[in-house]
Amino acid sequence: MKVMGIIFSNIYDSKLGELTNHRTVASLPFGGRYRQVDFALSNMSNSNIHNIGIITKHNYRSLMDHLGTCSAWDLNRKNEGVVFLPPFADGNMASVYKGKLEALYSAVHFIDNPLYDYVVICDSTVLCNVDYRAAIKQHIKLGSDVTVVSTASSANKKRPLILRTDESGVVTDMKINSEPDADELAGMGMFIVSRELIVKVIRDAYARGYTHFERDFLQRTFNSGELKFGVYRFDGVVLYNGDIESYFANNMALLNKDVRDGIFLPDSPIYTKVRDEAPTYYGKGNKVSNCIVADGCMMYGEVVDSVLFRGVTIEEGATVKNCIAMQGSKIGKGASLECVILDKNVTVTEGASLKGTPEHPVIIKKGETV
Numbered sequence: 322m323k324v325m326g327i328i329f330s331n332i333y334d335s336k337l338g339e340l341t342n343h344r345t346v347a348s349l350p351f352g353g354r355y356r357q358v359d360f361a362l363s364n365m366s367n368s369n370i371h372n373i374g375i376i377t378k379h380n381y382r383s384l385m386d387h388l389g390t391c392s393a394w395d396l397n398r399k400n401e402g403v404v405f406l407p408p409f410a411d412g413n414m415a416s417v418y419k420g421k422l423e424a425l426y427s428a429v430h431f432i433d434n435p436l437y438d439y440v441v442i443c444d445s446t447v448l449c450n451v452d453y454r455a456a457i458k459q460h461i462k463l464g465s466d467v468t469v470v471s472t473a474s475s476a477n478k479k480r481p482l483i484l485r486t487d488e489s490g491v492v493t494d495m496k497i498n499s500e501p502d503a504d505e506l507a508g509m510g511m512f513i514v515s516r517e518l519i520v521k522v523i524r525d526a527y528a529r530g531y532t533h534f535e536r537d538f539l540q541r542t543f544n545s546g547e548l549k550f551g552v553y554r555f556d557g558v559v560l561y562n563g564d565i566e567s568y569f570a571n572n573m574a575l576l577n578k579d580v581r582d583g584i585f586l587p588d589s590p591i592y593t594k595v596r597d598e599a600p601t602y603y604g605k606g607n608k609v610s611n612c613i614v615a616d617g618c619m620m621y622g623e624v625v626d627s628v629l630f631r632g633v634t635i636e637e638g639a640t641v642k643n644c645i646a647m648q649g650s651k652i653g654k655g656a657s658l659e660c661v662i663l664d665k666n667v668t669v670t671e672g673a674s675l676k677g678t679p680e681h682p683v684i685i686k687k688g689e690t691v
Contacts, residue, residue: 325437326365329444331378336564339684347445348384350647352575353613353628359593360448366394367589368453372401374431376424393592420532425523433520444510448560450586456553460513465551470511472559474501482508492550495543497535558583569682572628572645
């Protein structure tokens, strides 16, 4: 039994505003040193899935730069490895895809490889540490046509896919773009399906003009009874970065040790691109409390409850609270920041004051000076 993987890199770009103006969701920095694609790739690599296609749409230069040869994930192989699948990989595509089904059609020649039995399909917005081997085992045991990796959700927010199951894990009800009730599960954007079935679905959808994966494929075939749907329930920590508010909240959630311990497991590490940098320097008089601080930072001011990426400089007298500062950001003397997201290479000038809220953090675009 051989399994291949498909990762969507661009599907939810518009919901993350300025953060994805010049990058994909997959290459969005997270947690001080990672990119969101690191979680999807690591889960697949740790589950012995080594033939992976990454479907791209636009702005994927930073994604290619981050992944390089994919050696960090043990995917720089003579056979198998990672393949980028741009929107015009198939000569029959007349325009850039509008939904997941069209995106999959552009990659159908990669997917339709008779050496593989199953396909794992996942988004880049859900961050967790899941073992697909257990999910595939359950998929085969239940005899499901499609298995949806799902989790209980306490957040009162809409999710792309909501499911109700019986005791055996067979789906008995399905909704899209809804808030889950207490006895319902939220789909995690991860699906297991046989290669032959997904190829048939993709080609049929293209012929009929279907574009929406959840509505035109999952909901339609469930309602008609054509396919049997199963659920693999995942009970670990799940962080869903579906919009700016959740992205900010989930970075802050990593300051909680229980959340970190639930994602960064010693037996199944989350890998990322290695950068050899000097350790962070903590200057005289600095105050740092409850922060994630990457290598190469220069710390002279006060930082509380914040996530700092590589090479961030906090100058004397600066105060940073509940903030995310991406690589190469510089915060000048006497500046005051609270609930702010600084994209890469941002400069905050001396004495500047910026304050947002957890629900509406202030975002400073890449390379800007304020």
